[in-house]
Amino acid sequence: MSNIxxxxxxxxxxxxxxxxxxxxxxxxxxxxxxxxxxxxILFIMSDDHTxxxxxxxxxxxxxxxxxxxxxxxxxxxAVLNNTFCTNSICVPSRGTILTGQxxxxxxxxxxxxxxxxxxxxxxxxxxxxxYHTAIIGKWHLKKQPSGFDYFNVLPGQGVYHxxxxxxKENWQDxxxxxxxxxxxxxxxxxxLSIQWMDTISKEKPFLLMTHxxxxxEPFDYPERFKDLYGDEDIxxxxxxxxxxxxxxxxSFEGQSLDNLALRWESASKGPWWCDYPxxxxxxxGIDSIAARKKTYxxxxxxxxxSGAAVDENIGKLLDYLEQSGxxxxxxxxxxxxxxxxxxxxxxxxxxxxxxxxxxxPFVIRYPKEIKGGQRIDDIVLNIDFASLFADYAGIDLPxxxxxxxxxxxxxxxxPKDWRKTMYYRYWTHEPIRPAHFGIRNxxxxxxxxYGRSLDVNLYQNENTEPAxxxxxxxxxxxENHNAFNDPQYxxxxxxxxxxxxxxxxxxxxxxxxxxxxxxILNSHxx
Numbered sequence: 309m310s311n312i313x314x315x316x317x318x319x320x321x322x323x324x325x326x327x328x329x330x331x332x333x334x335x336x337x338x339x340x341x342x343x344x345x346x347x348x349i350l351f352i353m354s355d356d357h358t359x360x361x362x363x364x365x366x367x368x369x370x371x372x373x374x375x376x377x378x379x380x381x382x383x384x385x386a387v388l389n390n391t392f393c394t395n396s397i398c399v400p401s402r403g404t405i406l407t408g409q410x411x412x413x414x415x416x417x418x419x420x421x422x423x424x425x426x427x428x429x430x431x432x433x434x435x436x437x438x439y440h441t442a443i444i445g446k447w448h449l450k451k452q453p454s455g456f457d458y459f460n461v462l463p464g465q466g467v468y469h470x471x472x473x474x475x476k477e478n479w480q481d482x483x484x485x486x487x488x489x490x491x492x493x494x495x496x497x498x499x500l501s502i503q504w505m506d507t508i509s510k511e512k513p514f515l516l517m518t519h520x521x522x523x524x525e526p527f528d529y530p531e532r533f534k535d536l537y538g539d540e541d542i543x544x545x546x547x548x549x550x551x552x553x554x555x556x557x558x559s560f561e562g563q564s565l566d567n568l569a570l571r572w573e574s575a576s577k578g579p580w581w582c583d584y585p586x587x588x589x590x591x592x593g594i595d596s597i598a599a600r601k602k603t604y605x606x607x608x609x610x611x612x613x614s615g616a617a618v619d620e621n622i623g624k625l626l627d628y629l630e631q632s633g634x635x636x637x638x639x640x641x642x643x644x645x646x647x648x649x650x651x652x653x654x655x656x657x658x659x660x661x662x663x664x665x666x667x668x669p670f671v672i673r674y675p676k677e678i679k680g681g682q683r684i685d686d687i688v689l690n691i692d693f694a695s696l697f698a699d700y701a702g703i704d705l706p707x708x709x710x711x712x713x714x715x716x717x718x719x720x721x722x723p724k725d726w727r728k729t730m731y732y733r734y735w736t737h738e739p740i741r742p743a744h745f746g747i748r749n750x751x752x753x754x755x756x757x758y759g760r761s762l763d764v765n766l767y768q769n770e771n772t773e774p775a776x777x778x779x780x781x782x783x784x785x786x787e788n789h790n791a792f793n794d795p796q797y798x799x800x801x802x803x804x805x806x807x808x809x810x811x812x813x814x815x816x817x818x819x820x821x822x823x824x825x826x827x828i829l830n831s832h833x834x
Contacts, residue, residue: 346439346701347674348513348638351693352625353405354618355398355446355524356658358648359669360545361615365389368543369608369650374536374616377623378671381642385673386682386718392730392748393690396646396658396665398524399448400735401690405645406430406449408694408709410733412817417735417764422450428708430694431455434515437703440508444473445497445519452479460500466521467583468493468528473500492530493521498621502628513637515697518625522614523648526584529613536616537609547788548604549597550654557790559757559775561740563649563657566596569603585610604651611650639674639700641693652786661732661746661755662787674700678718686717687730687750710815731811737761742772745817747808753779753787754804758828763821774828778804805833 359365363375364382393401395411403409403416406429411417414427423429431441432455440457447453447461460473463483471493474486489496501518508514522528529536548565550556569591574580576588589606591599622642629635647665649655658665668690672678691711698705699713716723729749737743737760746755759772778792778801791797812818819825 345637346513347676348634349515349697349700350625350629350638350640351515351517351697352520352622352640352642353517354520354522354615354642354644356646356648357520357523357615357618357644357669358650358664359644359667360648360650360652360664361523361611362669364671365669368545369612372537372540372542373612374619377619377626378642380626381622381640381671381673382681384675384680385640385671385678386680386684388670388672388688389683389685391643391668391670391688391690392666392732393646393668394730394732395734396660396732397734397736398645399450401645402448404690405693408691408706408711410691410710410731410815410817411735412733412815413708413710416449418766419736420766421764425451425454427454428706429455430697431515431517433694433698433703433706434701437701438512439701440512440514441516442501442504442514443517443519444500444504445493445517446521447519451481452476458504461519462493462521465524466493468521468526471496471521492617494617494621495530497521498624501625505628505634506632513701515701520618520621522618523611526582527607527610527614528583528585529610530617533613533616536613540609542605542608542612544601544604545650545652546786547653548651549600550788551596556653556788557777557792558653559777559790560742560772562653562655562660563740565600565603565607565651565654565656568607568656569599572603572606600654607656608650636675639672641670641672643668643670653788657741659734659736659741661734661744661748661753663781663785666732666748672718674718677715679720682718682720684717686714686722687727687748688714688717689730729807729811731808731815731817733817735762735764737765737772738769739772745808745812746777747804747811748781749804749807751780751782752800752804753777753781754801754808756808756829756832758825760822760824760828762825774832776832 360367361369361373362378363370363373394404399419400411400416403414403423407414416423435441435455442458443453443456444460453459460475462473470488470490472486472488478485497520572589575584591602629638646658647667648658649664652664692714695705695709695711695713699715729747731747733745735743742757742759744755744757755777757775759774761768776792777790779787
């Protein structure tokens with residue numbers, strides 16, 4: 309029985325008739341409406357809004373960030389402490405969330421790749437199973453979105469102020485097409501999301517993906533937050549003044565905060581690729597310590613101001629659900645597409661297997677099923693999100709999805725065979741951030757920085773010398789010391805290298821088409 313026909317019959321029968329009708333439907337199977345109807349799913353995702361800036365994961369920023377509504381979700385739902393991305397960069401992470409597949413399976417390896425419209429994605433699955441589907445905000449997957457009844461998305465990265473967004477009606481590829489909306493992008497995306505929820509038929513459930521541009525570089529914010537933090541001195545991460553690999557045993561330079569200072573200085577002198585707030589900026593005439601401190605203070609304040617607008621708009625969405633009577637039967641998720649370095653290791657940006665970049669903050673509320681105030685330590689990956697959505701909707705999982713539903717984990721019933729180890733691969737290669745793959749379990753992390761561009765990269769960069777890195781996250785939680793050559797870990801490392809091979813086989817990432825990687829694995833095994 310369709311939702312529409314059910315409601316027509318119910319209106320004609322009155323209260324007693326509805327009770328009888330529900331009983332009749334329940335005899336034949338799961339009812340399509342009423343208390344047991346599939347939930348709505350509101351999936352809110354920001355860009356780069358790293359766990360250090362959420363205030364619910366600890367760290368030096370916890371008493372400074374604006375997080376009233378993130379805390380509201382956390383108190384009413386569950387916080388996941390160990391959610392990780394499988395390729396820490398915007399486009400691939402988004403492709404993985406939609407397809408439930410690792411990059412080597414869905415073909416979205418790097419920032420330059422597109423998600424093909426004929427690919428199976430979770431929106432198509434929901435659309436075919438009676439859900440309204442929409443995505444509003446950041447898309448970033450190049451080609452026209454498919455599987456969505458409605459989309460209104462930013463071209464590429466989009467802009468923070470007076471953004472252009474594109475619908476089916478005004479779509480053109482690349483940066484062309486679309487319509488301009490007045491206001492700050494986070495506010496605009498929220499208002500469009502509420503407008504869509506308010507206008508669709510309530511006779512069937514919805515899957516809405518609300519994707520903010522914030523807090524992506526250039527870390528901009530609305531005028532109302534320009535005075536937030538003022539001249540406050542924000543606490544610093546322990547490894548802010550790490551100036552190179554020689555003190556850590558790291559094998560590469562990384563994206564230094566000093567490079568961000570150079571970007572700001574260049575932008576201060578004229579038009580550049582990013583329209584940064586609070587310019588001009590310079591570190592000219594001051595020593596390296598003072599320059600690093602000044603750069604960090606600007607970065608973290610701009611970032612938290614941008615995050616304050618995200619938190620405020622999460623509140624608007626939650627208020628709408630409450631006022632419209634949808635809250636009880638709506639799964640609300642807030643996450644970010646990956647983590648981000650806010651001065652840790654002296655870095656900014658993401659991409660690396662290190663914790664700040666690897667971890668995706670994640671909070672979920674579903675009043676019917678999830679107990680409030682929970683903390684869950686199980687290892688969850690972005691390949692799992694689509695499987696969770698399908699589970700809640702009562703939809704059979706497509707065979708192409710590589711993830712697992714963590715619905716039982718959220719109820720405190722973690723399956724005995726739940727993963728203890730996760731696999732990660734960053735495919736883009738640059739000398740300062742080499743291509744690498746590795747694994748992380750509950751205590752240890754092992755990675756091989758193989759340092760080759762391969763055929764998946766648009767730009768072929770200079771090769772780097774392959775190197776292993778190993779971290780004991782219990783003794784060295786901030787990953788300040790590469791312990792790969794420490795003899796006390798020889799046995800653990802040997803076991804993890806074997807596990808790495810097994811994980812690569814299990815997920816199908818065997819480099820059969822990349823013999824140079826297999827050669828590096830073989831030649832650098834010992």
